[in-house]
Amino acid sequence: MPTRTTLANNAWEALLSAHARLMKQFAAEDIWHDLSMREYDVLYTLSKCPHPVRLGELHKHVLLSQPALSRMVDRLVERGLVQRWADPADGRGVRLSLTDAGRARQREIGRLHARSVARAVTAELNADELRQLATICWKLAASDKGDQA
Amino acid sequence: MPTRTTLANNAWEALLSAHARLMKQFAAEDIWHDLSMREYDVLYTLSKCPHPVRLGELHKHVLLSQPALSRMVDRLVERGLVQRWADPADGRGVRLSLTDAGRARQREIGRLHARSVARAVTAELNADELRQLATICWKLAASDKGDQA
DNA sequence: TGGAACTACATGCAAACGCATAGACTTGCC
DNA sequence: GGCAAGTCTATGCGTTTGCATGTAGTTCCA
Numbered sequence: 001m002p003t004r005t006t007l008a009n010n011a012w013e014a015l016l017s018a019h020a021r022l023m024k025q026f027a028a029e030d031i032w033h034d035l036s037m038r039e040y041d042v043l044y045t046l047s048k049c050p051h052p053v054r055l056g057e058l059h060k061h062v063l064l065s066q067p068a069l070s071r072m073v074d075r076l077v078e079r080g081l082v083q084r085w086a087d088p089a090d091g092r093g094v095r096l097s098l099t100d101a102g103r104a105r106q107r108e109i110g111r112l113h114a115r116s117v118a119r120a121v122t123a124e125l126n127a128d129e130l131r132q133l134a135t136i137c138w139k140l141a142a143s144d145k146g147d148q149a
Numbered sequence: 150m151p152t153r154t155t156l157a158n159n160a161w162e163a164l165l166s167a168h169a170r171l172m173k174q175f176a177a178e179d180i181w182h183d184l185s186m187r188e189y190d191v192l193y194t195l196s197k198c199p200h201p202v203r204l205g206e207l208h209k210h211v212l213l214s215q216p217a218l219s220r221m222v223d224r225l226v227e228r229g230l231v232q233r234w235a236d237p238a239d240g241r242g243v244r245l246s247l248t249d250a251g252r253a254r255q256r257e258i259g260r261l262h263a264r265s266v267a268r269a270v271t272a273e274l275n276a277d278e279l280r281q282l283a284t285i286c287w288k289l290a291a292s293d294k295g296d297q298a
Numbered sequence: 299t300g301g302a303a304c305t306a307c308a309t310g311c312a313a314a315c316g317c318a319t320a321g322a323c324t325t326g327c328c
Numbered sequence: 329g330g331c332a333a334g335t336c337t338a339t340g341c342g343t344t345t346g347c348a349t350g351t352a353g354t355t356c357c358a
Contacts, residue, residue: 004267004271004276004279005263005264005267005271007276007279007280007283008266008267008270008271008274008279009263009266009267009270010279010283011270011274011279011280011282011283011286012171012266012270014282014283014285014286014287014290015164015167015168015282016168017210017286017287017289017290017291018164018286018287018289018290019164019165019168019212020210020211020212020290021289021290022161022289023212024212036316036344038344054307055306055307056305056306056307061166061169062169063168063169063172063173064346065345065346065347066306066307066346067307067309067345067346067347067348068344068346070307070308070309071308071309071344071345072344074308075344087306090305090306090353090354091306091352091353091354092305092306092307092351092352092353092354093305093306093307093353094306094307114154114158115154117157117158117161118154118157118158121157121158121160121161121289122153122154122157124288124289125157125160125285125289127153127156129285129288130153130156130157130159130160131156131160132281132285133160133163133164133282133285133286134156134159134160134163135163136163136274136278136281136282137160137163137164137166137167137282138163138166138167139273139274139278140166140167140170140171140270140273140274141163141166141167141169141170142166142170185314185346187314203336204336204337205335205336205337213315213316214315214316214317215316215336215337215338216315216316216317216318216337216338216339217314217315217316219337219338219339220314220315220338220339221314223338224314239323239324239335239336240322240323240324240336241321241322241323241324241335241336241337242323242335242336242337243336243337
């Protein structure tokens, strides 16, 4: 009879293993062109924001240190995929959005990646399991705040 | 009415978000001493192997390039936490195991980390959800059999 | 209004990473 | 047995990362 602690640790280890396996599989796909998956992740996150977003806000969603993110944005700006704007309400701040080229790029890769994801995940899980996984993981993801869906 | 593809992508995004949020939270804990979480991950993986394990085998479980893993092992050997053995059955190969110090270190940190994990995860999920999450994620993790291009 | 405390982002620097490839060994085929 | 092809790990090298800190702008409160 496993304790609640044991159940929790087993669930987390399972999540980590699933994450590692699928990340490796997706990284091996030949769809990323000259982007790293981390860079794509940033483009994808920006693509979901209707308005230019603060660096700090972006940082909450990306597993990267703030300086590393700042410099990655540098590079994406230099490549013409992201735009930096001054924030009129806060002179320290920066607002970021995709350029048209950046949006096009994200869509192009996103379309292919979404297929890979669907193929990999539906190969192992039925619709009920997909719904359960989403429900449970969103609980874990949003736990300090009601965030998006 | 969401399609199966949409369900799959939503589930994967939820998993990624949960992963990112919890990883950040765990990284912020003050329990790692002079190890990075990636290094701890390697020690943990080794701790589960009853016999010395090949580098390539270890690599399957760690989200890191083979050269990066090789050099991380260098550093862990240099710090006295891991041992490298020649493989009698294959002269190219290397076998790895924890030293006593490495095992002690892993246990010490593991005890604390397991508590953090339990605290964070049980705060959001009940026992049924924990079991569902584990079952589903192990399915995703273990599907190393089927491979497609 | 002024200044201390705080926040947001950028930069210096050493460490660590990924990619390409080399080196060492094994396997398979003749 | 011998040589080509394949596998396992290590190394060279340019890039990216994290930590500590710097710089600029904001907030709080006397």
